[in-house]
Amino acid sequence: MQAELVLDARNGTGESPVWHGGQQALYWVDIPARTLNRWHASEGHTQWTANEMIACIAPRADVPGEWIAGMESGLFSLKPQTDGTLAASPLAPVAHAAPAMRFNDGRCDRQGRFWAGTMLLDMAAGARIGRLYRYGKGSDNAAERLGDLIVPNGLAFSPDGRTMYLSDSHPGVQAVWAFDYDTDTGTPTNRRLFIDMKPLPGRPDGAAMDTDGCYWICGNDAGLVHRFTPDGRLDRSLEVPVKKPAMCAFGGPDLDTLFVTSIRPGGTDLSDQPLAGGVFALRPGAKGLAEPAFGI
Numbered sequence: 001m002q003a004e005l006v007l008d009a010r011n012g013t014g015e016s017p018v019w020h021g022g023q024q025a026l027y028w029v030d031i032p033a034r035t036l037n038r039w040h041a042s043e044g045h046t047q048w049t050a051n052e053m054i055a056c057i058a059p060r061a062d063v064p065g066e067w068i069a070g071m072e073s074g075l076f077s078l079k080p081q082t083d084g085t086l087a088a089s090p091l092a093p094v095a096h097a098a099p100a101m102r103f104n105d106g107r108c109d110r111q112g113r114f115w116a117g118t119m120l121l122d123m124a125a126g127a128r129i130g131r132l133y134r135y136g137k138g139s140d141n142a143a144e145r146l147g148d149l150i151v152p153n154g155l156a157f158s159p160d161g162r163t164m165y166l167s168d169s170h171p172g173v174q175a176v177w178a179f180d181y182d183t184d185t186g187t188p189t190n191r192r193l194f195i196d197m198k199p200l201p202g203r204p205d206g207a208a209m210d211t212d213g214c215y216w217i218c219g220n221d222a223g224l225v226h227r228f229t230p231d232g233r234l235d236r237s238l239e240v241p242v243k244k245p246a247m248c249a250f251g252g253p254d255l256d257t258l259f260v261t262s263i264r265p266g267g268t269d270l271s272d273q274p275l276a277g278g279v280f281a282l283r284p285g286a287k288g289l290a291e292p293a294f295g296i
Contacts, residue, residue, distance in 0.1 A: 003240045003280045006259065007039055011277040014261030015206060016056045016106070018291050019251025026251055027067075028261050028279065029054040031102075036067065036078060036086060039279065050078065050086040056106030056116050062137060062295030070103030070116035075135055075142055092142040094118065097129035104130075105153040105206055105247070110161030112137065112296035113186045115145075117152025117166075126150055126172055134186055137295040145188065154207040154217055157181065158230070159289060164188045165215055167197075167204035174198045176217065176228075194232050201237070202226070206247020208258070210286040218245040218260065223273075225260060225282065238284060242276045250288020258282040 012032035019026055025040040031053050038046045052072040060066045060077065067078045074093035078086045094103075098120060106116025117132045130149030133142040146166075154167030154176055164181040168174070176195040179188035194215075197204045202219020209215060213230045223243050227235045244263035251259050264270070264277025 001238055001282060001284070003238070003260070003282050005241075005275060006279040006281050007045055008275060008278050009037065009045070009261075010264055011037075011261065011279075012266065013246060013263050014277060014279060015246050016054075017247055017249035017251075017259050017261050017279070018057060018059065019249055019255070019259070019288075020059060021290055024253065026249075026259055026279070027057065027059075028247075029057060029069075031055050036069075036080065048078075048080045048084055048086045050088055052076075052088070053102055054078070054086075055103040058106070058108045058114055058291065059293045060295055061112065061293035068114050068135075068294045070106045070114075070118075072102045075103075075114070075116070075133075092135055092139065094131075094133065094142055097131065098127065101129070104151060105155050107155050107157075108292040108294050108296075109157050109164070109181070109183075109186060110292055111183055111186065112292055112294055114294050115155055115164075116142075117149060117155070119149070119151045123151055123170065126170060130168075132166065136186065154204050156207045156209045156215060158209065159211060159213050163230075165194060165207065167195075167207070167217065169203050169205055169220065171203060174203050176204050176215075195228055200226070200234065205245065206261075208248045208250055208288055210250065210288050212286065214286065216248050216258065216284075218248055220244050220246065220263075225258065227284070227286070236284075238282055240280050240282070242273045242278065242280075244276065245280075249291070250286075255288045255290065256283065256286070258284050258286075258288070 150170035202222030
């Protein structure tokens with residue numbers, strides 16, 4: 001299956017793609033560039049810049065036109081401005097376990113609660129000080145729900161919302177866990193290993209869920225996007241023309257296009273992957289689920 005180039009974005013770290021059904025547009029972030037990006041088939045590419053790195057986003061149902069975002073110092077509401085900037089309103093600060101930390105992967109559960117994890121910027125240090133937080137409408141703080149993480153990633157929720165998935169991308173971990181998820185209280189329990197990715201190509205990065213309950217996750221460093229069945233079996237692997245796919249999301253009018261963002265490593269010879277940092281599209285023969293908005 002041939003991956004189609006959507007945009008030669010040259011993102012340092014393209015992350016958190018979200019398909020906006022109402023606009024028929026794809027949104028995503030470039031973490032080091034501090035930008036929120038939008039692509040529309042006929043309107044092209046637009047971007048807005050924030051004053052902190054943005055790592056993960058979800059549209060706000062309670063405040064149309066704004067986005068909830070996990071950034072460096074906490075959770076914010078972002079409103080795109082006509083001058084290409086982002087107006088950021090603080091929602092919940094976070095007391096990080098150490099300096100030089102930021103949010104990483106995040107998304108809403110099926111009930112509209114925002115989940116996001118934190119990490120030390122120096123991933124190579126292997127510090128297990130990352131935390132997973134939950135934030136609900138009307139809250140004034142983000143509740144810490146899980147710790148002992150290095151690079152929390154791969155958050156996803158099953159179609160019925162009753163299973164939560166979480167990965168850790170660090171080379172020393174490379175695991176994906178599943179949890180039973182109480183949709184009434186937003187509480188994950190019964191943590192168990194879903195996938196051990198150490199023997200598989202690529203580190204687990206960002207993920208998406210399809211209507212069959214299969215879990216799609218980017219194989220970072222391997223140029224692959226893997227699909228796992230609900231019982232944890234590797235079902236297929238699709239290639240993208242870059243080594244570091246970062247996160248995937250279903251979109252398009254029928255939610256049957258799998259968009260993939262990627263990383264453009266700095267200080268590296270990219271002659272073998274000139275499109276690194278680009279946004280790609282795959283037609284995998286599966287359909288995804290509409291991304292829940294915050295505060296629904």
